[in-house]
Amino acid sequence: MNFVVLWLMFAFFFAGIGAYFVPKRYRNLGLDDTNSTTGAALSGFVAGPLVGLLWYYTPKLNRIWMISLTVLSFGVLYTMFARANPDNLCVVAPYNATYLTQQSVNGIVIGSIYALMAVGLTLIYSVQGIISFAHGQLYMIGGYFSYYFLDRMSAALTNAMGTEIIVNPIWGIPVAGILVFIIGVVFERLFLRPMHEGLIERAAEYAILITFGFGFFIEYLTLAVAGPFPIRATRYLETRRFQFDRISITDDITFGPVNVIADRGVVMVIGILLIFVLLYFLQRTWTGRALRATSMDKQAAAVTGINPITMNTLAFGIGAMLAGMAGAALVPIFSWVPYLGAEMAGRSYVIVVLGGLGSVPGALFGGLIVGIVEAVGAGCHPDASKGAAYKEAFALVIFALVLLLKPTGLFGREQL
Amino acid sequence: MFKALLQPIETRIDKSIGRQNLGYILLGFLVLYFLWFPQDSSQSNYAKTVFISGFFYAILASSWALLAGIAGQFSFGHMAFMGICAYVTGLIARDGIGFLGIEGASFPTLVAILIGTIVTGLVGLVIGWLLLRLRSSYLALFTIAFSELFRIVMLTEYDYTGGSNGLSLRRLVVTSDVDAARRIEYYIMFGLLVLSLALMYWISNSRIGMFLRAMREDEEAASSLGVNVVFYKIIIFVITGMIVGLAGSVFFSDVGSERVIPEQLEILQMSLVIAYAVIGGMESLLGAAAGAFISRYLLENLRQVSLPVTITFDGGVVGLMTLLILALAVGLVGAWAENHERIKAYKMRFRSGYIVAAIVIVLLGTNITNTPSTWNTGFWRFAVFGIIMVLTLRYMRNGLLYPILQWFSGRDADLQETVSIRNDSDDDTLAEDNA
Known part of the structure; x- marks a missing residue:
């Protein structure tokens, strides 16, 4: 254990040294320094003092360099983890492959909904140029809309039919989507449009505070109306879990059994379907293309007859709707309290920054990465209960690192 | 219509004592009232507690106003700084340096609070340095991540921090007489408020304040005119972090049920502080402090409405x-x-x-x-409070109390700050955008 702690301090020390000095050297020599901070930090982490070689030779840090350095540092991290916790289920030889596969599958399943949330955020950012700090609360309120709709519908149908009828939570998703869309449009119309019409100075700060205040209002309103007690909608399916006995890549490499909790599987399918619908909308319809055009260049879009003001409203509405639908999709899975918006919002900020603000593919990849990191991190933590509590923290660590090392993210650009 | 009604009174005041002097006199009476308040035996300890928490939130809101309103650094990590100081204080007071694995005696509370404040200053130094490259939205995101990370660690490492039960702090004021203790705590907190307001006013009215405002308006321009952007950006995080840290440890070792709980570090709590500052006036320290105190007082007294x-x-x-x-x-x-x-x-x-x-x-x-x-207003009062905050932001950007303070400063005609110039220049901006 002590060896690992010492090594960690050593590795982080050289990562810091590298991240500080190497970019300076690149800049002094007039070289391209895009990846130098990340590259130097990773090589310092992997190779310790050998980061000096990077400083001396200053190679061009292209994509191959970056990917191999990332893979190497994960390898080193895993080795050290194995050394520190030799009895962990993630490490012990015959089980670890299956266990890690299981955790990754869990991560991918939930990651698709994370991606849905993040796409909404990224859509708002790329068109409006602001980050919505009310996103988590819109997600939360989507869940509440779905829950109350299902509750009332089931009661009404049961009354009307005379037999007990439970409405499938899948019907709550479009209803919640429409309601949250309306909320988003009304908010945008009242409070964000003046900003785009030039009525408000220092728009960036105003946007942060006004969306934050709006989230605050929604959260307390929900607390006042629905109370602080957890609710939970009915399940999607009767089946508890799908089991895949053998996943074989070749005849020799097989994993199994891998389980997927049935409801989460349904949620994954919903998430992927909604993302495809959104992509179709953005790529193939006139309105979607107009949105993308606005995100690229407002003035040029206006010249071709697109009303950028309408597109702003539409983008915020659709972003809010995606958050609301994600909430409605997840309400049968989690127990729902008004406080849980902040956690999910934190996660979607991680995803958009990791993928690059304003990039849809970045948001999709980021969602999957964050899902996997959370699941694997929580599953491999030596203390199971602490692992579950640290779930969100793993993503936040990535977030801090990305913001410090590569603020543009993986696919950093500002259009869709 | 109001203007016309006020006009004769205004001229009369201007001719006799002057607005500014009137403002100082009123402020003096207010301070005297606050000093006298705990001596009033008809007031319950609960009322004093409400006042103490009002002072505490006034410190939080006004230091946030310095950080965000004057220096333009939209940090959501204010509560985290407070939490760091409170937790360090608690750990040091309990274990001495023993929590590092070294045998050591525990420290007296006052020393622990001082050490905690210094540690918070160092953390502020590091955070300020890390944030140098990040602008508005990115800065807000990073500080949210930082404060959530801190909260989760404090919640999870329950062997050290007591988890969701919180870490108990030792009392700063140790007497068996509850009334006397509460009175002393009241004076300590009020003194802290006055001291920190004085310090922050000195900062904002000195050259440093000028530099900070310049940085807020345009960082590159300020830097090219010779403002050491790096230094001032870091130093403002250190100063505000130490102020809230000190206030937090004192508050939690006395009134805050003698323990600091991770729930206090949630973003929701942070948003309350921001709401106080926005309602009071984000670019005026006194406005933010008064806004926090008044809002706190109202929120506490409107639990039940008859x-x-x-x-x-x-x-x-x-x-x-x-x-x-x-x-x-x-x-x-x-x-x-x-x-x-x-x-x-x-x-x-x-x-x-x-x-x-x-x-x-x-x-x-x-x-x-x-x-x-x-x-029973319950959460409704917070919801209404949220609406007020959003509307204030939209229609009275300078805060609800700012016009009053502005009137007392007597400068509403000519020498106004950037804020009011901005309000006047709305039409120009619109015209520019349309063109």
């Missing part, structure tokens, strides 16, 4: 409102689908109709009976 009448709502109202909203939605989407010209005509025709319909429905569904009742 009404002379009983108001009940029909269940049918909700249904009708839902129908109305759905009709509006269907209409909007339908109009949107057809073309954009239609939607304009549609809005013109129906907007006022919908508002009238909504009012009529609410009035029809409301029953007012003539019996007195009490209303």
Whole structure:
């Protein structure tokens, strides 16, 4: 254990040294320094003092360099983890492959909904140029809309039919989507449009505070109306879990059994379907293309007859709707309290920054990465209960690192 | 109309003692009242506690106003700094340096608080340095991540921090007489408020404040004119972090039930502080402090509202409102689908109709009976507070108290700050954008 702690301090020390000095050297020599901070930090982490070689030779840090350095540092991290916790289920030889596969599958399943949330955020950012700090609360309120709709519908149908009828939570998703869309449009119309019409100075700060205040209002309103007690909608399916006995890549490499909790599987399918619908909308319809055009260049879009003001409203509405639908999709899975918006919002900020603000593919990849990191991190933590509590923290660590090392993210650009 | 009514009074004041002097006199009376308040034996300890928490939040809000309003650093990590100081204080007071694995005696509370404040300053140094490269939204995101990370670690490492039960702090004021203890705590907190306001006013009115405002308006321009942006950006995080840290450890070792809990570090708590500062006036330290104190006082005293009448709502109202909203939605989407010209005509025709319909429905569904009742406001008061915050941001960007302070400063005619110039230049900006 002590060896690992010492090594960690050593590795982080050289990562810091590298991240500080190497970019300076690149800049002094007039070289391209895009990846130098990340590259130097990773090589310092992997190779310790050998980061000096990077400083001396200053190679061009292209994509191959970056990917191999990332893979190497994960390898080193895993080795050290194995050394520190030799009895962990993630490490012990015959089980670890299956266990890690299981955790990754869990991560991918939930990651698709994370991606849905993040796409909404990224859509708002790329068109409006602001980050919505009310996103988590819109997600939360989507869940509440779905829950109350299902509750009332089931009661009404049961009354009307005379037999007990439970409405499938899948019907709550479009209803919640429409309601949250309306909320988003009304908010945008009242409070964000003046900003785009030039009525408000220092728009960036105003946007942060006004969306934050709006989230605050929604959260307390929900607390006042629905109370602080957890609710939970009915399940999607009767089946508890799908089991895949053998996943074989070749005849020799097989994993199994891998389980997927049935409801989460349904949620994954919903998430992927909604993302495809959104992509179709953005790529193939006139309105979607107009949105993308606005995100690229407002003035040029206006010249071709697109009303950028309408597109702003539409983008915020659709972003809010995606958050609301994600909430409605997840309400049968989690127990729902008004406080849980902040956690999910934190996660979607991680995803958009990791993928690059304003990039849809970045948001999709980021969602999957964050899902996997959370699941694997929580599953491999030596203390199971602490692992579950640290779930969100793993993503936040990535977030801090990305913001410090590569603020543009993986696919950093500002259009869709 | 108000202007016309106030005009003769204004001129009379200007001629006799002057507005500014009147402001100072009123402020002096206010301070005297606050000093006298705990001596008043008719006031309960609860009332003193409300005042103490009001002072505490006033410190938080005004230091946030310095950080965000004057220096332009929109940090959401203010509560985290407070938490760091409180936790370090608690750990040091409990274990001495023993929590590092070294045998050591525990420290007296005062020393622990001082060490905690210094540690918070160092953390502020590091955070400020890390944030150098990040601007508005990115900075907000990073500080949210930082404060959430801190909260989660404090929540999870329950072997050291006590988890969700919180870490108990030792009392700063140790006497068996509860009343006397509360009185001393009151004076300590009030003194802290006055001291920190004085320090922050000195900062904001000195050259440093000028530099900070310059950085807020345009960082590159300030830097090119010789402002050491790196130094001032870091130092402002250190100063505000130490102020809130000190206030936090003192507050939590006394009034805050002698323990600091991770719940205090949630973003929701942070948003309360921001709301206080926004309502009071983000660019005025005194405004933010007064806003925090008044809001805190009102929120605490409006837990139960006595009404002379009983108001009940029909269940049918909700249904009708839902129908109305759905009709509006269907209409909007339908109009949107057809073309954009239609939607304009549609809005013109129906907007006022919908508002009238909504009012009529609410009035029809409301029953007012003539019996007195009490209303447990619960979370509603926070929701209303949220609306007030959003509306303040939209329509009175300088805060609700700012006009009053501005009047007392006597500079409303000529020498106004950037804020008011901005309000006047709205038309120009609009014109520029249209052109």
